[in-house]
Amino acid sequence: NVLALVGPSGAGKSTVVDLLSRFFEVSSGSISIDGVDVRDVRVSDLRSLMAVVAQETVLFHDTVACNIAYGRSGATADEVAAASKAANAHEFILGLPDGYETVVGERGVELSGGQRQRIAIARAILRDAPILILDEATSALDTESERLIQDALARLVEGRTVLVIAHRLSTVQRADQILVLEDGSLVEYGDHKTLLAQSGRYRALYDLQFGLTPHGVAKQ
Numbered sequence: 001n002v003l004a005l006v007g008p009s010g011a012g013k014s015t016v017v018d019l020l021s022r023f024f025e026v027s028s029g030s031i032s033i034d035g036v037d038v039r040d041v042r043v044s045d046l047r048s049l050m051a052v053v054a055q056e057t058v059l060f061h062d063t064v065a066c067n068i069a070y071g072r073s074g075a076t077a078d079e080v081a082a083a084s085k086a087a088n089a090h091e092f093i094l095g096l097p098d099g100y101e102t103v104v105g106e107r108g109v110e111l112s113g114g115q116r117q118r119i120a121i122a123r124a125i126l127r128d129a130p131i132l133i134l135d136e137a138t139s140a141l142d143t144e145s146e147r148l149i150q151d152a153l154a155r156l157v158e159g160r161t162v163l164v165i166a167h168r169l170s171t172v173q174r175a176d177q178i179l180v181l182e183d184g185s186l187v188e189y190g191d192h193k194t195l196l197a198q199s200g201r202y203r204a205l206y207d208l209q210f211g212l213t214p215h216g217v218a219k220q
Contacts, residue, residue: 001161001162001177002164002174002175002176002177003161003162003164003175003176003177003178003179004164004165004166004172004177004178004179005163005164005165005166005178006165006166006167006172006178006179006181006202006205007180007182007201007205008182008205009167010183011181011182011184012181012184013165013181014135014165015184016163016181017052017133017135017163019031020038020163021046021047021050021133022038022039022043022046022047025039026039033046033049033131048129049131050129050131050132050133051123051124051127051128051129051133052133052134052135053117053120053121053132053133053135053153053156054120054135054136055135055136057117057119057120058107059104059107059108059111059116059119059120060104060106061103061104061105061106062103062104063098063100063101063103063104064093064100064101064102064104064119065077065080065100065101067104067119068080068083068084068119068122068123068126069123070123071127072126072127072128075126079126080100080122080126081100083122083123084100084119084122086125086152086155087118087119087121087122087125087152087156088148088149088151089115089119089121089122089152092115092118104119114148114149118148118152121149121153121156124156125155129160130160130161131160131161131162131163132156132160132161132162133162133163133165134153134162134165134166136165136166136167150171168209169202169205169206170209173192174192175192176191177189177190178191178195178202180200180201180202180205182201187200188200188201188202
């Protein structure tokens with residue numbers, strides 16, 4: 001099941017992820033996974049269920065292989081390579097000076113944004129967690145990098161519960177459910193076609209992003 005959170009900046013999308021991961025605790029109400037309140041689960045156990053691909057990929061001053069294997073102790077070289085192939089990262093990694101043993105520099109400064117994201121996806125594939133969180137994962141990429149990453153993400157989401165946070169609505173149109181947030185509140189929910197037909201906040205965001213008039217006609 002793929003659930004998308006959309007809305008303008010400051011609507012509360014990333015806060016939902018922080019609450020789900022217990023970086024913050026809810027002040028009222030509750031968040032449950034399979035009927036279990038997340039506050040009743042040890043933080044380490046809770047986060048072991050999740051893999052995150054964010055807009056800003058966290059990479060360390062270490063080799064490509066170690067960065068991919070981060071969070072999955074004991075991963076073999078073959079497992080790292082298999083995850084990289086699934087993430088469309090294997091070929092560019094082999095083209096680096098020392099292949100998988102290339103040191104990427106602090107925060108991955110030796111790599112492009114698209115390359116860093118593909119390493120993050122390879123890491124998530126290797127982690128093989130049942131819950132996948134995509135936080136603006138393709139928002140700062142060129143067209144070719146986004147194509148490669150969307151292709152890799154399509155493989156990554158199979159068989160998982162996926163929470164997608166997106167500003168660009170083109171990335172969430174196939175989600176099973178879309179939640180529209182505004183000023184910290186849920187204002188609409190449904191699938192893409194249902195929300196467009198409602199002509200509410202989602203439709204306004206969609207028309208704005210795709211350069212349409214309120215009647216769905218392209219602006220000149």
